[in-house]
Amino acid sequence: MSKIKIAVQKAGRLNEDSLQLLKDCGISIDNGKDQLKASASNFPLEVLYLRNGDIPQYLRDGVVDIAIIGENVLIEKGGDIIVAERLGFSKCRVSLAVPKGTKYKGIEDLDRMRIATSYPNTVQQYFKQFNVTPDIHLINGSVEIAPNIGLADAICDIVSSGSTLFKNNLKEVEVMLKSEAVLAVSPNISDENKAILNKLQFRIQSVLKARNSKYILMNVPNNKVQAVIKLLPGMRSPTVLPLAEEGWSSIHTVIEKNSFWEVIDELKANGAEGLLVVPIEKMVL
Numbered sequence: 001m002s003k004i005k006i007a008v009q010k011a012g013r014l015n016e017d018s019l020q021l022l023k024d025c026g027i028s029i030d031n032g033k034d035q036l037k038a039s040a041s042n043f044p045l046e047v048l049y050l051r052n053g054d055i056p057q058y059l060r061d062g063v064v065d066i067a068i069i070g071e072n073v074l075i076e077k078g079g080d081i082i083v084a085e086r087l088g089f090s091k092c093r094v095s096l097a098v099p100k101g102t103k104y105k106g107i108e109d110l111d112r113m114r115i116a117t118s119y120p121n122t123v124q125q126y127f128k129q130f131n132v133t134p135d136i137h138l139i140n141g142s143v144e145i146a147p148n149i150g151l152a153d154a155i156c157d158i159v160s161s162g163s164t165l166f167k168n169n170l171k172e173v174e175v176m177l178k179s180e181a182v183l184a185v186s187p188n189i190s191d192e193n194k195a196i197l198n199k200l201q202f203r204i205q206s207v208l209k210a211r212n213s214k215y216i217l218m219n220v221p222n223n224k225v226q227a228v229i230k231l232l233p234g235m236r237s238p239t240v241l242p243l244a245e246e247g248w249s250s251i252h253t254v255i256e257k258n259s260f261w262e263v264i265d266e267l268k269a270n271g272a273e274g275l276l277v278v279p280i281e282k283m284v285l
């Protein structure tokens, strides 16, 4: 029987969340320490631990069928590779930054300026639309140091909290793209492995929906039940059960994770008490 080959980052920012996602999908991976390859014991899947930056080439060559990879790397090196699913972790942006003291008015200011980056194709593509030509200097790490040592006038790199820029006395001036971890698919995947991918994707979607949702329960006086239901943006219709105490009901529903905070005050104003917000493990719609 065929096994689908998935590339996961060997070490770094994507590794842990990628393995956790597979685990949450009920897939057990027999991980020997420092192994570069491992098999799942309960799903037709093999994991190859690779460098994030090498994964686009392996996908293109069909060495792996699918991968969990930073979208920014796919944009830089991906070409014809398809994104099957956005995974919601490792969120960051790829931005242009200049020294804090620079008076920056717009992208034209960077014409013929030296830009240090690990993302030359992304920079080139971005500047093309403005008819501005930067002088790109390819650097593979610690890009933020470049302006301070006189190597560049600006940089293009990943920004998340902004603390690396801050520490290096730089300011973000343009967000070129936003990125997160994605499930990418090789253009050479076989039909047999495509069928396995569909099964995996179904599990991933159930896990992601659950991560994004909460189960909430509350007690409400009967004369407020209709008003409270109107406030709850649920899956279908909330469950309403009578409490042992006369005149009260318990309302249960599933809501989007963050929307809870938007309605909490109104729920309380309508007499809701004893609110419980509970995580959901899997969600199949």
Ligand SMILES: Nc1ncnc2c1ncn2[C@@H]1O[C@H](COP(=O)(O)OP(=O)(O)OP(=O)(O)O)[C@@H](O)[C@H]1O
Binding pocket: 009, 010, 011, 012, 013, 014, 050, 051, 052, 053, 054, 069, 070, 071, 072, 073, 090, 091, 092, 158, 159, 160, 161, 179, 180, 181
């Ligand atoms: N500070 C950050 N916050 C959130 N996500 C980030 C951050 N830095 C990087 N990422 C995302 O995680 C991915 C992996 O980053 P990481 O620094 O672990 O690896 P790398 O050095 O780019 O790659 P390689 O595995 O090839 O050595 C990046 O491509 C990006 O999508």
Ligand SMILES: O=P(O)(O)OC[C@H]1O[C@H](OP(=O)(O)OP(=O)(O)O)[C@H](O)[C@@H]1O
Binding pocket: 013, 141, 142, 144, 157, 158, 159, 160, 161, 162, 163, 164, 165
């Ligand atoms: O905005 P921040 O939250 O500071 O994050 C941005 C930094 O994070 C990444 O580096 P990382 O820590 O992954 O180190 P690396 O350069 O060794 O990959 C990225 O290359 C930036 O330098």
Ligand SMILES: [Mg+2]
Binding pocket: none
């Ligand atoms: Mg990094």
